[in-house]
Amino acid sequence: xxxxxxxxxxxxxxxxxxxxxxxxxxxxxxxxxxxxxxxxxxxxxxxxxxxxxxxxxxxxxxxxxxxxxxxxxxxxxxxxxxxxxxxxxxxxxxxxxxxxxxxxxxxxxxxxxxxxxxxxxxxxxxxxxxxxxxxxxxxxxxxxxxxxxxxxxxxxxxxxxxxxxxxxxxxxxxxxxxxxxxxxxxxxxxxxxxxxxxxxxxxxxxxxxxxxxxxxxxxxxxxxxxxxxxxxxxxxxxxxxxxxxxxxxxxxxxxxxxxxxxxxxxxxxxxxxxxxxxxxxxxxxxxxxxxxxxxxxxxxxxxxxxxxxxxxxxxxxxxxxxxxxxxxxxxxxxxxxxxxxxxxxxxxxxxxxxxxxxxxxxxxxxxxxxxxxxxxxxxxxxxxxxxxxxxxxxxxxxxxxxxxxxxxxxxxxxxxxxxxxxxxxx
Numbered sequence: 349x350x351x352x353x354x355x356x357x358x359x360x361x362x363x364x365x366x367x368x369x370x371x372x373x374x375x376x377x378x379x380x381x382x383x384x385x386x387x388x389x390x391x392x393x394x395x396x397x398x399x400x401x402x403x404x405x406x407x408x409x410x411x412x413x414x415x416x417x418x419x420x421x422x423x424x425x426x427x428x429x430x431x432x433x434x435x436x437x438x439x440x441x442x443x444x445x446x447x448x449x450x451x452x453x454x455x456x457x458x459x460x461x462x463x464x465x466x467x468x469x470x471x472x473x474x475x476x477x478x479x480x481x482x483x484x485x486x487x488x489x490x491x492x493x494x495x496x497x498x499x500x501x502x503x504x505x506x507x508x509x510x511x512x513x514x515x516x517x518x519x520x521x522x523x524x525x526x527x528x529x530x531x532x533x534x535x536x537x538x539x540x541x542x543x544x545x546x547x548x549x550x551x552x553x554x555x556x557x558x559x560x561x562x563x564x565x566x567x568x569x570x571x572x573x574x575x576x577x578x579x580x581x582x583x584x585x586x587x588x589x590x591x592x593x594x595x596x597x598x599x600x601x602x603x604x605x606x607x608x609x610x611x612x613x614x615x616x617x618x619x620x621x622x623x624x625x626x627x628x629x630x631x632x633x634x635x636x637x638x639x640x641x642x643x644x645x646x647x648x649x650x651x652x653x654x655x656x657x658x659x660x661x662x663x664x665x666x667x668x669x670x671x672x673x674x675x676x677x678x679x680x681x682x683x684x685x686x687x688x689x690x691x692x693x694x695x696x697x698x699x700x701x702x703x704x705x706x707x708x709x710x711x712x713x714x715x716x717x718x719x720x721x722x723x724x725x726x727x728x729x730x731x732x733x734x735x736x737x738x739x740x741x742x743x744x745x746x747x748x749x750x751x752x753x754x755x756x757x758x759x760x761x762x763x764x765x766x767x768x769x770x771x772x773x774x
Contacts, residue, residue: 403444466506
């Protein structure tokens, strides 16, 4: 409620002041001004305002404003000055009544109709004002020339306002679209990380299941072989206890996995992405990463495969790890590229950079879990599982990730084309 009163006050002020930017086509007191444009724009932009209420308040405020101004500037008595400006109130009342009767707010999706209604409202308001002035003793001729001038100015003011409104709305929609796209990219990167965690949790669950089965088999074997004494019986009970505890661990892991899976499904993009869009998403994210690290890196993306896929998260996980590694490998300035090609039924993903490259003695170990050559300024090593993630996730697509010898540093991942056409699933 408070905000609506503030908006009403602002429109009254703006209409009054811009109303002084005027021209008098017929001489004397009748004017064309920008005040009308402010009033009309305020009504279609601020949708909490009611046209008739706004028209009445704007008209009354305008009467007081112009009367005060006339009295101050010309030394005219208040009653005479007020009588001079009363017809202006009629203009806003007629204009507001027509906007209310035509239900302007429900037609904002059709700009041409809004412009037409505004033109008719402006035209009718001016006719009402001229008729009131004539009734108060003026002598304005309502002939064809006068009506044509009124219609021309009404059209210009109305469609100027509609054009400005649509221009601002388009800009607003574009900004909103950019924000939504940024949100989608952020969401995709987060979900790709969740996907990785879910993938390895599911892998751990399979291992837990195997350990549980082995523990229970050991219990049955000890139970069968116990002959005498308490040692075998104690061992069998211990084996059974271990199996039960591992089984509980598996149940806990299943619950965690179910929560992760539910979260991923809730936050899914719900659409397919082109490989071009997917590559752009990863490059944009790492462009920001490079800026954060204070590095000047030029990113190149080239995709000659016109294909869309549902399997977004594992692909983003792989590419994001590889490109982030390339960014970290470059010292201060460099180039990073991602290329996608189709060759003999295989999709080839190339991630390259012109950094220092991988040392020959490290090439045989870079895909091993925990192996790393990266250390922070304090000398702490990284986890060394990034490339292992990439290697294992590539296997989801029946693919293979390899490091190509030579410079520039180039990782190539090859996978069957048919794998990208399948539904995504952990």
